[in-house]
Amino acid sequence: MRIPYAPTSPIDPTPENEAIYQRIRDRRNLRPLIPLDLALLHNPDIADGYSKFVGAIRSKSSVPLPLAELAICYVAVLNKATYEWTAHAPICLKAGTKRDVLELLLEAGSDIAAVQKASVLSEVEKLVLAFTYQSTKEIVIQEDVMEELKREFTDQQVMELTITVGAYNMVSRFLVGLDVTESNGRAMEMPKEA
Structure with missing residues (x-):
C-alpha cells in the first residue's frame, strides 16, 4: 500500500474510537479487520461512515x-x-x-x-x-x-x-x-x- 495500514486497535483509544472499531468488526461478523478497513481507519469517523454506508448498500438493498x-x-x-x-x-x-x-x-x-x-x-x-x-x-x-x-x-x-x-x-x-x-x-x- 502507498501508505502504512492503520493499526488493528485505535491509536487514540477513546470510547468513541473503540466503538467504531467494534462496529466495523461486527459488520465483518467478528472476522479480523480487512486491508480496506485498515486503510480507512486512519480516520475512524470516515471508516465508520463508510462501513455504515456500504453495509447498507450490501445488506439493505432490494436489487436482486x-x-x-x-x-x-x-x-x-x-x-x-x-x-x-x-x-x-x-x-x-x-x-x-x-x-x-x-x-x-x-x-x-x-x-x-x-x-x-x-x-x-x-x-x-x-x-x-x-x-x-x-x-x-x-x-x-x-x-x-x-x-x-x-x-x-x-x-x-x-x-x-x-x-x-x-x-x-x-x-x-x-x-x-x-x-x-x-x-x-x-x-x-x-x-x-x-
Whole structure:
C-alpha cells in the first residue's frame, strides 16, 4: 500500500474510537479487520461512515443480489480494481451468476459492444451492465437505458442500483489510488470452482 495500514486497535483509544472499531468488526461478523478497513481507519469517523454506508448498500438493498454483485464486478473490471474483483467475484457466483458471465466480463473488459452482443447474458444482465458501463465510464446515463431500467425495476431499485454502482466506483478508486493489498497491476482471475 502507498501508505502504512492503520493499526488493528485505535491509536487514540477513546470510547468513541473503540466503538467504531467494534462496529466495523461486527459488520465483518467478528472476522479480523480487512486491508480496506485498515486503510480507512486512519480516520475512524470516515471508516465508520463508510462501513455504515456500504453495509447498507450490501445488506439493505432490494436489487436482486446477483445483479448488484454483477454490477460491482463490472465496476472492478472497468476500473482495474483487482482487489474489488477478488472480493466480489466469489460472492457474485455464490449469488447465482453463471461463471461464463463473469468470464465474459474479464474477456471483454471495457468493450461494452462485445458485452451487449454476448449470448450468455440475459436481457436484464445486459441492461445492468450497460447502466454500469455508462455510469462508470460516461457518467451520464443515456435516456433509453434509464427508461428501460425504470420499466424493469421499481424507483427504489433504480436508486439502489445507481448508488451501488456509484459507491463501488468510489471504493475501486480508493483501492487503486492507495494500492490497497498491493493488487494494482495483478491480473484478475476467476475464482476457483468449489
